[in-house]
Amino acid sequence: MKRERAYIDERRRKLLEIVRNNQQIRIEELAVKLQVSMLTIRRDLQYLQDQKQLVCVRGGAAFPESESRNPEEAEDDERNRYQRLIARYAAEFVEEGDTLFVNSSANALQMLEYIRAANVTVITNNGLAVQAKYSRGVNLILTGGEVRHNRNVMAGDFAVRNLQTVYAGKAFLGCSGISAHTGLTTEAAGEVEINQLMIRNSGCEVYVLADYRKIGRESGFISAPVRSIRHLVTDEKAPAEAIAGLQATGVQIHQVHKGDFKE
Structure with missing residues (x-):
């Protein structure tokens, strides 16, 4: 059980890193990069959104809007x-x-x-x-x-x-x-x-x-x-x-x- 929890935590850490590097990314791209199903990605995204670590957008994920966003x-x-x-x-x-x-x-x-x-x-x-x-x-x-x-x-x-x-x-x-x-x-x-x-x-x-x-x-x-x-x-x-x-x-x-x- 501990090994499974560690695996899930590591996958979600990598997911956050991918979103951070891409600003916004689609669910299917995350599934390919992490080699898991889209259903698993959706569950991870919902968990991370509940933890206020990212936001789910239509078809993907992004980091919350902030005042530090550049004009681009x-x-x-x-x-x-x-x-x-x-x-x-x-x-x-x-x-x-x-x-x-x-x-x-x-x-x-x-x-x-x-x-x-x-x-x-x-x-x-x-x-x-x-x-x-x-x-x-x-x-x-x-x-x-x-x-x-x-x-x-x-x-x-x-x-x-x-x-x-x-x-x-x-x-x-x-x-x-x-x-x-x-x-x-x-x-x-x-x-x-x-x-x-x-x-x-x-x-x-x-x-x-x-x-x-x-x-x-x-x-x-x-x-x-x-x-x-x-x-x-x-x-x-x-x-x-x-x-x-x-x-x-x-x-x-x-x-x-x-x-x-x-x-």
């Missing part, structure tokens, strides 16, 4: 909050019986947690979707394909061939940047064709989810011209000039504010 940490927290609001807002466009494309974007994947419509089919190339929270009304289909380990993304010829045979009523896409001049861009060349197929096979009912740091930005590879985008869901901090430029092309702008939803 504060901005990350703000951006994460806006991304949650963007995902929640975007989920309201989903209707009963919809079939959706969701690309590799972490922000677009967050949307699944907030879908409340029934009989919704989500087709995605995001490998993390199997660990995402979603309601019983959501049916999840993975495109398959070559897994890009550094991003948990499925791409390549296999994913492309599968998507060529599927039509969805709506597409919800994240991006690295979006501007009136260049359109929708990504940093990953291998995901361009996937994004293009999702847009083409969604009947042009395309929703882009992008926080303020991506508005007006132009990244390395063009996924689609701006005329292919029907809706942009962003936040109140998005640059006004860039927003005006996108509106002038016919994109419908939806901006969330910090007080829009109770968290």
Whole structure:
């Protein structure tokens, strides 16, 4: 019994050290690093939160907020909050019986947690979707394909061939940047064709989810011209000039504010 207690204490000590070094980390990452089940990690996190040594956040853990946070940490927290609001807002466009494309974007994947419509089919190339929270009304289909380990993304010829045979009523896409001049861009060349197929096979009912740091930005590879985008869901901090430029092309702008939803 003493040996088991010592093992548990040592595991929790290592867990705290990992969280301290990463500021915020997801449950699945902790499970891999400590080589235990996600259920064990959740129990450890709950115990450590009860001891006020860390705080549980959605899908992971972080240290309690303090006045000593530097400006970069504060901005990350703000951006994460806006991304949650963007995902929640975007989920309201989903209707009963919809079939959706969701690309590799972490922000677009967050949307699944907030879908409340029934009989919704989500087709995605995001490998993390199997660990995402979603309601019983959501049916999840993975495109398959070559897994890009550094991003948990499925791409390549296999994913492309599968998507060529599927039509969805709506597409919800994240991006690295979006501007009136260049359109929708990504940093990953291998995901361009996937994004293009999702847009083409969604009947042009395309929703882009992008926080303020991506508005007006132009990244390395063009996924689609701006005329292919029907809706942009962003936040109140998005640059006004860039927003005006996108509106002038016919994109419908939806901006969330910090007080829009109770968290």
